[in-house]
Amino acid sequence: MLNTLLSVIGRRLFLLMAIIMTSPVLTFASETMVDPAIEAKPWWFWPLVLFFFCLVLGVLAVMAGVGGGVLYVPLVSGFFPFHIDFVRGIGLMVALAGALAAGPGLLRRNLANLRLALPVALIASTCSIIGAMLGLYLSALNPDIIQACLGGTIIGIAVLLLLSKNTEKPVVTKQDAIGLALGLQGIYWDDGARESVEWKTHRTLLGLFSFIIIGLLAGLFGLGAGWANVPVFNLLMGVPLKVSVATSKFLLSITDTSAAWIYLNRGCVIPLIAIPSIVGLMLGSFLGVRILAVAKPKMIRYMVIGVLFFAGFKALDKGLGLGLMG
């Protein structure tokens, strides 16, 4: 009974998402940033639409296994009348709130690993500050630069999600010297396989260097960087998938903090639109976890990849001023 109900809710949410994405109101909003027709709407109209939009986004993000920020920034900047400066600032607050909320459970279950997160967090958070400052500088020069680069990055993320085949338990025959010195190894209990799993890292230096780019991109575009953290931990450094996903989520609570402060101090967080975004995405995530049990995540994952391609091309089109997508 409950499963049927959740399944129906899931289908309704897809329908709602489709309606929102194709709505003339949103298309209009994306085309005319300061159009009098948008200003004519009462102040509560867009925050209310945003809340329901984020609710659906939260459900989809959980089911597709991506963070909220990576969907939030391209979609909200493409379909809502808010300037990309505010969308990026609030996108980081959204990703930060989600990561902070997930952190305690992941740490207690020893799935998120502090030793793995700390050195990586130092690199990523430092670089995310540089990324945030660069993003604000470029945006002040010409917001189209950021919009076009965001489009390119989102298309890249969609390709990465489509092609990457994460490994449940990568085989690491020999730990490298840096991994050994930093103590990047551990053990966790796998409830599914009912066994303990030991792990250690290799290619640690290359992994650490990768977080320079990840941090820069996170700050530059206001994206949570889970989409990049997980492949680097898992495929490059040889960390088991569960530990990679959990540590990545926890890591965002540190990386996004530093970039969020830059945007917050710059005035890029408007409370009227930030709170509905944060609450909507968090409620959507809770709902998504429940729907996940009865949904077909693979199909949803492909749908989200499709949405990312669409949002990426739209941002690219908007940034380059081609006008091919309206």
Next chain:
Amino acid sequence: MDKNDQALKPSEEQIIYANLLLIGVLVGLVLMAITYFIYLTGIFPAHVDMNFLPSVWGKNVNEYLHLTNTPHGWGWLNLLLKGDFLNYLGFAFLALLTVVCYFVLVRGYFREKNWIYLTIAILEIVVLTVAASGILGSGGH
């Protein structure tokens, strides 16, 4: 190895960090809910009128700050009696949480005499503090 084996348990610092984070997140969310309610109900008047926002949220942040006479950096602390800026309490609380949690790690690593991780933790506190201070990226208005 058994599920309850001691080797599978998280470290003491990790547990303290998790507990502190949990309490902080709950307090932060409640704080955001209360301040947003105060803002929407107009108990404290807003600095930027809600009816004016749709005409400025499509402009870049520099124009927005100029048109709304909004301060940047920690200037919002002077406007805490304004409904919109009251919401910054919740944002700032959430964004400061990680710094507070890192102090727990510093204490733990100092006790363990784990100098590598003690250095990493201290450096992270410095990075986050610099980011929060407003020294970087809050100029240009």
